[in-house]
Amino acid sequence: MKRRNFIKNAALSSAGLVVGGSMVGCVENPSEENKTELVAPTTKASLPMVIATWHVIDATAKAMEVLQAGGNALDAVEQGCRVEEANEKGQSVGKGGLPDRDGNVTLDACIMDKHGNCGSVVYLQNITHAVSVARKVMENTPHVMLAGEGAKQFAISEGFKPEDLLTEASKEAWEKWKVESKYKPIINIENHDTIGMLAIDKNGDISGACTTSGLAYKLGGRVGDSPIIGSGLFVDNEIGACVATGLGEEVVKTVGSFLVVELIRQGKTPQEACEEAISRIVNKPNSNFTDFQVGYIAVNKKGETGSYAIHQWFSMTKFQDGKNEQIQSDFFNKV
Numbered sequence: 585m586k587r588r589n590f591i592k593n594a595a596l597s598s599a600g601l602v603v604g605g606s607m608v609g610c611v612e613n614p615s616e617e618n619k620t621e622l623v624a625p626t627t628k629a630s631l632p633m634v635i636a637t638w639h640v641i642d643a644t645a646k647a648m649e650v651l652q653a654g655g656n657a658l659d660a661v662e663q664g665c666r667v668e669e670a671n672e673k674g675q676s677v678g679k680g681g682l683p684d685r686d687g688n689v690t691l692d693a694c695i696m697d698k699h700g701n702c703g704s705v706v707y708l709q710n711i712t713h714a715v716s717v718a719r720k721v722m723e724n725t726p727h728v729m730l731a732g733e734g735a736k737q738f739a740i741s742e743g744f745k746p747e748d749l750l751t752e753a754s755k756e757a758w759e760k761w762k763v764e765s766k767y768k769p770i771i772n773i774e775n776h777d778t779i780g781m782l783a784i785d786k787n788g789d790i791s792g793a794c795t796t797s798g799l800a801y802k803l804g805g806r807v808g809d810s811p812i813i814g815s816g817l818f819v820d821n822e823i824g825a826c827v828a829t830g831l832g833e834e835v836v837k838t839v840g841s842f843l844v845v846e847l848i849r850q851g852k853t854p855q856e857a858c859e860e861a862i863s864r865i866v867n868k869p870n871s872n873f874t875d876f877q878v879g880y881i882a883v884n885k886k887g888e889t890g891s892y893a894i895h896q897w898f899s900m901t902k903f904q905d906g907k908n909e910q911i912q913s914d915f916f917n918k919v
């Protein structure tokens with residue numbers, strides 16, 4: 585599908601869509617219903633600020649509320665991600681997430697602070713707020729990552745209440761998939777809304793978090809990029825931070841978020857760094873990039889941001905300078 589058609593087909597929010605960067609010239613005749621506001625790319629950066637993958641204005645609003653009340657970036661990203669984890673309508677995160685092919689909802693999440701400390705949970709079941717469990721791993725254990733039953737028991741010992749995460753809507757979708765797919769996992773089938781969030785607080789300190797139910801109808805036991813420090817998320821408080829969404833296998837193979845931060849360290853803007861990290865994926869020999877999506881969002885120490893994706897429509901939500909808005913990303917589309 586051509587880029588223009590992705591734009592037309594995308595369901596835009598009532599909050600309006602702000603188009604930045606080089607996509608501006610590509611939007612044509614937006615209807616009244618799908619009204620598109622065109623704005624010049626923002627160059628001025630101010631703090632505090634927060635960005636997140638996809639259209640999650642309630643989550644970024646929560647994070648900004650924390651920042652404006654004097655909270656730090658770590659509290660902001662945790663609280664922001666929790667909004668989407670609790671939102672049962674979001675079928676890629678927390679409660680209501682689409683299950684694996686056997687009907688089990690399994691969550692991956694991680695968090696990273698300004699000191700480079702990190703915590704992560706993989707294959708966590710029955711606990712909605714995986715990002716908060718990841719924070720507890722970081723703060724209350726000598727470890728970085730807990731998996732499966734051990735992660736769940738740790739969460740319970742920390743006071744988290746176990747619950748059934750498979751909602752009726754996700755169960756119905758899974759049952760329909762079972763009939764239609766003949767039980768064969770298909771890559772990149774879900775509507776993405778894994779939330780990855782990066783924030784800079786008023787002191788200029790950066791933190792990040794990422795939380796997901798992973799790929800819909802994945803094989804039991806599958807873990808993606810989102811809880812892998814350096815792949816799904818990386819924060820270097822002296823340089824910047826990056827978080828990924830999309831097909832985790834491809835992000836892991838290129839250690840994507842670490843790569844983006846290292847490219848910023850070498851002098852690239854966050855936008856250039858995201859584009860370079862995407863080019864590492866699409867330029868691999870025999871890359872089948874037209875079959876999947878990967879998207880990165882990144883920020884540097886100054887609060888300048890970038891976002892870029894492969895092949896399909898992508899956006900980030902940015903709360904900065906008093907504006908909480910969805911920003912459409914450019915994407916690689918050599919189809």
Ligand code: SD4
Nearest residue numbers: 776778798808829830832
């Ligand atoms: C994963 N990266 O598990 C996640 C999926 C995702 O929006 O981002 N979905 O591979």
